[in-house]
Amino acid sequence: MTIKTVSVNITSPGRNFVTLKIVTSDGLVGWGDATLNGRELSVASYLRDHLASTLVGRDEDRIEDTWQYLYRGAYWRRGPVTMAAIAAVDMALWDIKAKKAGVPLYQLLGGASRDGIRAYAHASGTDYAALKDAIAGYQEAGFTAVRVQTGVPGLGQIYGVSSSGPGARYDYEPAKRAADGSAATAPSSETWDTNAYLSHMPGIFSRIREDFGTDLRILHDGHHRMTPAEAARFAKDIEPYGLFWLEDCTPGEDQTALRLVRQHSTTPLAIGEVFNSVYDYQTLITERLIDYVRSAVTHTGGITAMKKLLDFAAIYGIKSGIHGPTDISPIGMAAALHLDLAIHNFGIQEYMPHNKQTLEVFRTSFTFDKGFLHPGETPGLGVELDEEAAGAFDYMTAYLPVNRLTDGTVHDW
Ligand code: CS2
Numbered sequence: 487m488t489i490k491t492v493s494v495n496i497t498s499p500g501r502n503f504v505t506l507k508i509v510t511s512d513g514l515v516g517w518g519d520a521t522l523n524g525r526e527l528s529v530a531s532y533l534r535d536h537l538a539s540t541l542v543g544r545d546e547d548r549i550e551d552t553w554q555y556l557y558r559g560a561y562w563r564r565g566p567v568t569m570a571a572i573a574a575v576d577m578a579l580w581d582i583k584a585k586k587a588g589v590p591l592y593q594l595l596g597g598a599s600r601d602g603i604r605a606y607a608h609a610s611g612t613d614y615a616a617l618k619d620a621i622a623g624y625q626e627a628g629f630t631a632v633r634v635q636t637g638v639p640g641l642g643q644i645y646g647v648s649s650s651g652p653g654a655r656y657d658y659e660p661a662k663r664a665a666d667g668s669a670a671t672a673p674s675s676e677t678w679d680t681n682a683y684l685s686h687m688p689g690i691f692s693r694i695r696e697d698f699g700t701d702l703r704i705l706h707d708g709h710h711r712m713t714p715a716e717a718a719r720f721a722k723d724i725e726p727y728g729l730f731w732l733e734d735c736t737p738g739e740d741q742t743a744l745r746l747v748r749q750h751s752t753t754p755l756a757i758g759e760v761f762n763s764v765y766d767y768q769t770l771i772t773e774r775l776i777d778y779v780r781s782a783v784t785h786t787g788g789i790t791a792m793k794k795l796l797d798f799a800a801i802y803g804i805k806s807g808i809h810g811p812t813d814i815s816p817i818g819m820a821a822a823l824h825l826d827l828a829i830h831n832f833g834i835q836e837y838m839p840h841n842k843q844t845l846e847v848f849r850t851s852f853t854f855d856k857g858f859l860h861p862g863e864t865p866g867l868g869v870e871l872d873e874e875a876a877g878a879f880d881y882m883t884a885y886l887p888v889n890r891l892t893d894g895t896v897h898d899w
C-alpha cells in the first residue's frame with residue numbers, strides 16, 4: 487500500500503486547530519496534530535505547499551524513513567514550524583500502522599507499563615480565595631495533582647490565571663481573538679513585575695500546604711520569566727513547600743543557566759514545552775539539570791522523535807511531563823497518552839480538558855477516571871476528526887499575549 491492523499495484541515499471550535507489527514511491506497515485514514523498556537527497557518531502551509539506532494543506514493547509503513555526524509559530533506563534544521571509539520575505526518579503514519587495492526591498504538595510502543603496515567607489539572611484564581619476554590623474543585627473531580635497559578639497584587643491579567651472568577655475551571659485560553667470575537671490583528675499586552683511575583687508566591691504555596699496538606703502534588707509554571715539568579719532564589723524560597731515541579735523557571739534555551747538553579751535548590755525542575763528537538767535538551771539532560779521533559783508530541787517531531795527523546799532522558803533518570811494544554815488538539819493529546827502508557831520513565835501528564843465544541847469535532851476514545859487518564863483500546867491513536875463538524879468553525883486569527891515590564895520593556899510572556 488502507499489500514501490494516496492494528504493490534506494490539511496483547519497478548524498476553530500473555540501480555538502484554532504490544524505490537522506493533517508493521510509489516506510492510503512487501501513482507504514486507511516491517519517490523523518496528525520499540527521497545531522502551533524498563534525502561528526497555525528505557517529504549519530498548514532508547510533504541509534500543504536511543501537510536504538504533501540512529496541508524501542504521495544510513499545510506503546506508509548516506512549515511518550522512520552519518512553521521518554528522516556522530511557527532517558534531513560528539509561536541509562534547514564529544526565524549528566517549531568518544521569517539527570510540528572513532521573510531527574503531524576509521523577502521528578498520522580503511526581495511526582495508520584496501529585489501525586492496520588488492529589491495536590491501540592501503545593501496543594506497538596512496547597505495551598502498557600502502568601494501569602493508568604496520572605494527570606494534573608490547571609487550578610488558577612485571581613486571588614488566593616479563588617485559587618483555593620479551584621484546587622478544591624479539582625480535588626473533588628478526582629485529580630491528585632494540580633498546577634497552581636494566581637494573580638499578583640498590583641498586576642492585572644497575567645499568564646495562567648482564568649479571569650472567569652472564583653473556581654473557574656477548564657476555561658483558560660491564552661490565545662486571544664479581537665475583543666469583539668473577530669480575527670485579531672495583533673497580540674494583546676500583559677504587564678509583569680518579577681519582584682512582586684517573587685515576594686507574593688512563597689506565601690501562596692505556604693497557604694496551599696496549610697489548607698490541602700502535603701499529599702496533593704502541587705506544580706507551578708514560572709513561564710520563562712525569571713533570570714537565572716531570580717530562578718535560583720525562587721526555587722530555594724519555595725523548597726519547604728515540596729512542589730512536584732517548578733516549570734520554565736528561566737528561559738530553557740539558555741541551558742547552562744539551569745546549573746545556577748540546581749546549585750541552590752532541590753525543587754524539581756521541568757523544562758521544554760517551547761523546545762522542538764532533542765538537541766534543545768542535550769546539556770539539560772546530560773548534566774541532569776532538569777527532572778522532567780516538557781515537550782509536546784505535536785511540537786517535537788511526533789511519536790518517533792518523542793520516544794527517542796524520552797528514552798535518552800531515561801538514561802539520566804529524567805521523566806516525562808508531556809505538554810497537554812488546550813492548544814494541543816485531542817489527536818496530539820492521544821499521541822501523548824499512548825507514549826505515557828508505554829514508556830518506563832513516565833512522570834505526569836498535563837490535562838486541560840477541551841471544550842464541548844472541540845469534542846464534537848474530534849471524536850476521542852481516551853478516558854479520565856479518578857485522577858488517571860487512559861488512551862483506550864481503539865485501534866490507532868483512537869481519535870477521529872469529524873470533517874463535517876469541523877467545517878462549521880472557520881479559522882480565526884488569535885495571538886498569544888506580549889508581556890511587558892511595568893517600565894514598558896518587552897519581557898517573556
Ligand atoms: C503552558 C501553556 O500548559 C502550560 O504549561 O505553558 O499553556 C502555554 O502557555 C500554551 O501552550 C501557549 O500556547
Ligand code: MG
Pocket residue numbers: 707709733734759
Ligand atoms: Mg508551561
